[in-house]
Amino acid sequence: GGDDEGSEDGKITLTVATFNEFGYEDLLEEYMDLNPDIKVVQKKLGTWEEHRDNLYTKLAAGSGLSDIEAIEGDGMPAILEEADAFTDLSDSEVDGRWLDWKQAAGTSADGKLIGYGTDIGPEGICYRADLFEKAGLPTDRAEVAPLFADWDTYFATGQEFIKKLPDTAWYDSSKGTSQAMINQLEFPFETADNEVVATTNPEVKEVFDTVTSMQAAGLATNLDQWSNDWVAAFQNDGFATMACPGWMLGIIEGNAAGVTGWDIADAFPGGGGNWGGSFLTVPAQSEHPDEAKALANWLTAPEQQIKAFEAKNTFPSQVEALSDPALLEATNAFFNDAPTGEILSNRAQAVTVQPYKGPKYADIIAAFQAAILRVDEGQETPDEAWDSFTADVERIG
Amino acid sequence: MSSHPPTAPAGEVPSSTSPAGPARSEEPLPQATTPVPPGLTWRQRLSRIDVRFSPYLYISPFFLLFLVIGMFPLIYTGYVSVHEWSLIGGKGEFVGLDNYRAVFEDRYFWRALRNTVSIFLLSSVPQVILALIIAGLLDTQLRARTFWRMSILVPFVVAPAAVTLIFGNLFGDRYGLINSAIGVIGIDPVAWHVDTLASHIAIASMVNWRWTGYNALILLAAMQAVPRDLYESAALDGAGKVRQFRSITIPMIRPTVIFVIITSTIGGLQIFTEARLFDNVGLGGSDRQWQTVTLYLWELGWRLRNLGMASAVAWLLFLFIVMFALVNLLLSRRIGGGGKS
Amino acid sequence: MNRRPGFLVYGLLTAFVLGSAAPLYWSLIVGSHDKSVVTQRVPPFIPGGEFFSNAQRVFDTVEFWKALGNSLLVSTVCATSVVFFCTLAGYAFAKLRFRGSNALMVFVVATLAIPTQLGVIPLFIQMAKLGWTGTVWAIIVPTLVTAFGVFFMRQYLVDAIPDELIEAARVDGCTMFGIFRNVAIPAARPAAAILWLFTFMTVWTDFFWPMIVMPSTNPTVQIALQQLQSGYYVDYALVLCAAVLSTIPLLILFVLTGRQLVAGIMQGAVKG
Amino acid sequence: MASVSYVHAERLFPGAATPAVDDFSLDIDDGELMVLVGPSGCGKSTSLRMLAGLEEVTAGTIKIGERDVSRIPPKDRDIAMVFQNYALYPHMNVGDNMAFALKMAGVDKAERKRRVREAAKLLDLEDYLERKPKALSGGQRQRVAMGRAIVRQPQVFCMDEPLSNLDAKLRVSTRTQISALQQRLGITTVYVTHDQVEAMTMGDRVAVMKDGILQQVDTPLALYDKPANVFVAGFIGSPAMNLLDATISADGSAVVDGFSLPIDRAVAAQATDGITLGVRPESWHLAGEGEDGYPIKVAVVEELGADAFLYGTPATDVPADLLRQIVVRVDARLNLTKGSVVRLTTSPDKVHIFDKATGARLSA
């Protein structure tokens, strides 16, 4: 980690640690061309979880963090708790750059801007047009959209679908679906003053009940999202639809390589929803906080974010970028040449509610999804799963 | 013929106070009744010091390093375990045994304990039995015996991480090779990553695969140390091969069997890599079906960032290992029939 | 008796050996096809031609070269240091009479039973304080000596060096270190080679401790492997190709020195 | 009980160029104690193990009584064996060790107990029945091994150097015990040793082997008095017979180191080439004053109390060599100073004559 920092031939070396795909490869080259005295090294990890373990270990160690560390949206509240370990990135230049809720999510309780927003995850619904056809459903994305207008019609369509094609589930996983539904609640697990209400909030219980009853009805694959079998299900007509934030498009394309028929509808049950999206932070450990801040600033500027979108479908969180023609005109060949830029932009604008995420948010939603998975896997009845979820939440404290 | 110079040069200062120094305790001074020995030369004294202190010099690197990296952490773990101690914030308040209580009250701890014991039993028992059989097979006049011995050992060079990835693939719930294979003979696919027992079997099989050959070699070595004439004697006495294995081989290698059981116990209670990498979440399943105690420790410390509680688990784990080793020792004694005489 | 073993013995052994090799072979099969092979109903039974392109992807995806370098460095340094210090201590315990030797040896043996996990937390805190986390030092330093090494060398040297040999050297005029150099080291050589091998393999295959102290950006081979599987989707062709790649160095070592390794394991046992 | 016959028996180890035991024919009478003796590696153990069934017979046959046992597994041969290291089962106590074979044979418990007790009484082991072998002294272990053989009441005892793990004193006393026991039980016994004293003192007859080939079978005294060849002559007797290369002079006497010794001319005439003379240490006399004799320079006189042995080198022009020595048994109280020269004589009837080329005995 920190051993290759410092300057060689008078150059400053900056390290940027990201996970999954931020689409920064070309951008960093470009930045180095623009700033000949700066060398940027990118450190890329597979998943946010892994990146987070790494990040915390280094935080604990007090050294070894990169100059810029990417943080996943759900993890941001916990990071804000450790705000002292990060540089305040407030700057008049960036005021108003992001959607309000995005900027708020990167700001600590005492008003320090800790993270520069990169992308957001406006959700559409991806679907298999070919399977829809077999099931006698419409296939055109405009005709499909109404089917996904709200959760009721979405599930009802699912019931139809599985009657026709019993070997194929309606959606990819209870986990993904429940995540989408939670993302539409305002205070799912914690109140504004961080009181944990996860198990008493009737909305959460409703999500739980809905998802588990739909599972019972056979709409779900019963697979753990991200598991090997889940991956394999892409290749085996395992399911027909899934909640689909922008960054998911690349993943579908990867997992479903060779499968034709994927498409994306410009609709999301219950309006809009946001899933994911990240931030860039500059740890206080950094030896070059100013240069690092400048780089983070540049990377999260609208122009650059558009390029990142073009590279990896990471949907911009910058106000200006949303109206950028490059974004609006983007299409995706794998998804039947869908105008993904426009669709996702529409979906972003449909987002009206952002869940409040307190410091325990990440741990609680993990427990919530684990409870649902236990029902999927048949380990527990919904009631038992709810009880153990309650216990887990208590354990989280 | 004596080509040696006189040993005590005239100029040597005879020290009237005897030159025993630190040697006092081990080499008593000559008693008053015997004449005081002539003073030793400086060289002779040096070589006495050499003899006395060299051993300590030789072992000191080990003990110094061990103190720093082994002993200190051990005790410090105890210290951490009675404090609130977060991964990032560091030491907090002294909380006494609260961390231990928290551990005991956590149902996942008990589940981890259950899983650990179950995985350990599933791995060590078949492993020892299988290793005994393989060792028995190898303990014959084989052709190309080095080849066989090396072949048996191949899994040992595959790192646990790689083993787990490979087996994780083989044990895929829907599309794994093993489910395909048992599908051929008409058995329904097993949900290796869901069902508790199945996941334990899968993890145990990784451990078994890697260690059986190794243990077989250890047992083989013990078997080969059994004097051949005992077998000949038994053959003359009318015992067949199986009977010889039971009446001669097993009792004769009992100490080694116990050794193997104890080491596999210690290893079995520490299973981590296999459980951590069995899925890509790394917490031991949705319901912690296969979360082992060490994995639980890791979750507490590095996911929930509570080093205090994790330290408490570390100490508890240590106690369990000691307890298991002792129980094992007693049981194997009893079973081996060593209780008599 | 000299009866040669029959077909049954060879048959059973062959089955075990095939069982030992099968998983590795399977990962070679998967690692040399593209990723679709995993979900095929009837998998292929011979390796395909994608191995090198998969390997290329491994090197592109994670810092595998760096991981190999780190693992090689760490394993070599640890093995060498363990051999040196443990031979020294093992010899002292085996052959020198000194006050407290028995108690200290008991202590060494007792520490064999202490799980590594027990000391991990303070060790981690310590490493963090020293600023070594994330560097190879964090792996090297805790493995500079091992209780097992001391125990192993002691067990070996007890029998390998007859007491008379040491006494002969004393009578012949050797100093204590002279005896160590002229008598103990030559006698210890076979065991030292085995201990070196063993330590090398143990350090190479270790996962738990590197996972805690090494960042994914400066991984060992095992950490790099884990990264490959922890993506949002697991590309098994990639992962198993890497599993094979990570095993190749040890396999080579094994082919070269397996004979000694086997001997070592068996030796350790008879005397243990 | 039964006689034992080896009929042209051979054991060729896989991969070996020559058989370890070659064309071995030997008849052992019912109740006889036959000793196989010879230097290390000569095939004694192999011969014995062939009889026990522990070693395959690659040619020829072995019979016990009238039964050809060459292909029969060991347990069906009705043989008991006493091993050099006793091969006691260390995890069983003395009683169980003795009873094990009976248990395998399905003898019932009461009978087992009776027979073990009987054997233990015979061997004075009654107090040790509950002990494990490691709690016994060497001599006691040896007796347990004997006991284990005795309880089986087999047709044949096979013993492979059963005394070699005992110290010298115990060995001497135990060998007489074994002889006595064997006579009392009257069980045909094949006894292997490399120690010629043991062979001489214990055997009814002794079979001398070398390089897998049987050299001579006879009673101990006959071996001593009429060794069939140079090998047997040198092997039997301690200190060994003096073997001297000689040429035959014109007058028919033998010439050794330039000194002539009187021999039986008729015998010498049979020699093809040179001859080898054999004279036992006790067959030399010191020549009287003025009497002629083979001159020997005294190197060492070993006083053994009752006897003394003089070791010396021929006092001739041939350069002295520590390794080539003449041994003479002399009176214990004779005072011979080292370096002095004595003159030796002997009588023709005490000189053994062997063909130098073949080593075969020429004298009657």
Added chain:
Amino acid sequence: MASVSYVHAERLFPGAATPAVDDFSLDIDDGELMVLVGPSGCGKSTSLRMLAGLEEVTAGTIKIGERDVSRIPPKDRDIAMVFQNYALYPHMNVGDNMAFALKMAGVDKAERKRRVREAAKLLDLEDYLERKPKALSGGQRQRVAMGRAIVRQPQVFCMDEPLSNLDAKLRVSTRTQISALQQRLGITTVYVTHDQVEAMTMGDRVAVMKDGILQQVDTPLALYDKPANVFVAGFIGSPAMNLLDATISADGSAVVDGFSLPIDRAVAAQATDGITLGVRPESWHLAGEGEDGYPIKVAVVEELGADAFLYGTPATDVPADLLRQIVVRVDARLNLTKGSVVRLTTSPDKVHIFDKATGARLSA
């Protein structure tokens, strides 16, 4: 060269109740070969190792010449040692083995070479200088061990059972070589063995030890003829002296098993309690026809060729016991049937008399 003296030397091992060597005083002359002999565990090796400096002296002193060496480290004592297992450095060839001590002493290379070559010549090892010890036979290794001691030209040789790893034949020939060599070099030598034959044949004088205590020091023949106590009497001589418990009858003769043997009355009178009679096997005669004698039932006759030994049990009412035997040296060609009874006589001057309680010799 130098004399060696043990002056009340003691070795008490830490934790042991009694010293392994106790109040040991012994003077060894310059150039003498002193043999320490005794049963296993009697402290022979310990005594020798105290001299070499390998074992601490816990009380008393040891001198080499006039120098007190009790506290001096081994390497400064100018002693060479030959170990039972030879202790050859396995990774060095024969030449290097022999030169090692010289190298440690800083002797220059040319001189080392010269001395090694000289010793090798003496021991007939010249052809083997390049070989590693494991490529040598047992006898050759033994010679290398000797050579290693010789090249150092030390003041004292210490040898601890240097022959016990050789086979019986080689042992006999090697012991005479060692004696010859020692005489030639004239170096004071302390030689440890547990074999009384070796002790008798090799020592200028022999020191007999038991339980850490010196029993008797004398020339071999003096030990044989006048053993100082029952232990020495039984230990020296093979087969051992017959030791018979006796009571003294009214007429002053000794009564054994009801049979009376004539003894020197004056001596018997000194006994406090009972006496023990000692008669060597060769001191018995078979009584002539009608002559009175100690009746012995013949158990075994061991024919050794030159001699025969008769083992028998007293033919009295006392129950026979395999373990208590009378040994008689008889004529080799005498035909005695087993079970027959012979009558033994001896003469009073051949009977050794010991005090039964103390074991000390009473006869002159």
